[in-house]
């Protein structure tokens with residue numbers, strides 16, 4: 001790893017990093033968009049007097065952003081994308097180039113989600129019932145695409161403890177005209193027989209086709225397989241984890257126990273140890289398809305797309 005000197009990052013970068021850390025900004029695609037905009041903000045705010053100082057500041061900003069949440073690979077992938085196209089012999093040229101690259105990335109992110117939605121929509125038939133877990137904008141794009149095709153859908157929406165992101169999904173689906181039923185997480189199996197497709201998003205997809213998504217996804221997938229209900233993962237290619245091509249595993253974020261239980265209640269029940277993993281890993285055998293903006297893939301074949309997109313030796317954004 002290149003050791004960039006410690007540098008102060010722009011206030012806007014610290015604010016965005018804080019918002020990602022506290023989950024004011026959350027969900028893999030939204031985090032990617034915010035991270036790219038943060039690099040542009042760093043470029044705008046920079047008072048560096050040399051190109052190398054300017055680039056050191058950008059690398060420092062990338063580190064601060066990457067340190068927020070470890071599981072969503074869309075974050076380092078976004079930074080990598082922006083860095084890749086940065087060119088210039090002067091600070092002003094570099095600054096302009098970062099702005100352009102970040103804008104282009106955010107546009108591509110929107111287009112990819114729209115294109116993915118059209119692919120996902122084709123799987124859904126008029127009158128289908130889906131089940132969702134957490135809140136995924138890629139999943140919502142598929143539903144939106146189906147609704148635009150004139151299909152009428154119903155949804156069982158899992159609450160998604162401990163942070164109840166299912167509430168955001170319920171609201172978004174209702175606004176699209178989907179008939180929504182909210183259920184607690186543990187009720188999922190009971191209703192799977194009434195469901196045509198389980199639709200989930202992803203924070204990372206590993207080279208073997210494993211889907212890393214909100215905690216509870218793997219249990220849902222095992223239950224869906226047992227009931228014969230197809231499970232589909234909607235994930236733009238920004239979710240493909242290049243490090244897994246070279247044997248790295250995806251770090252699962254452990255969050256604070258206060259999300260699970262307040263200190264007073266914990267004390268009343270004898271202060272048990274509390275574990276709060278934010279994500280889990282669903283092996284490819286439980287996933288029927290991964291839907292991307294490049295089309296639909298069986299999970300086991302995703303490695304081919306990863307090689308095409310990333311090559312074989314991915315590096316961290318601040319190494320560029």
Ligand SMILES: O=C(COP(=O)(O)O)[C@H](O)[C@H](O)COP(=O)(O)O
Nearest residue numbers: 026027028029136137138201202214
């Ligand atoms: O697991 C989550 C969000 O977790 P958290 O709430 O902890 O960030 C979402 O399913 C993925 O990030 C995909 O989201 P999107 O499809 O919007 O990228």
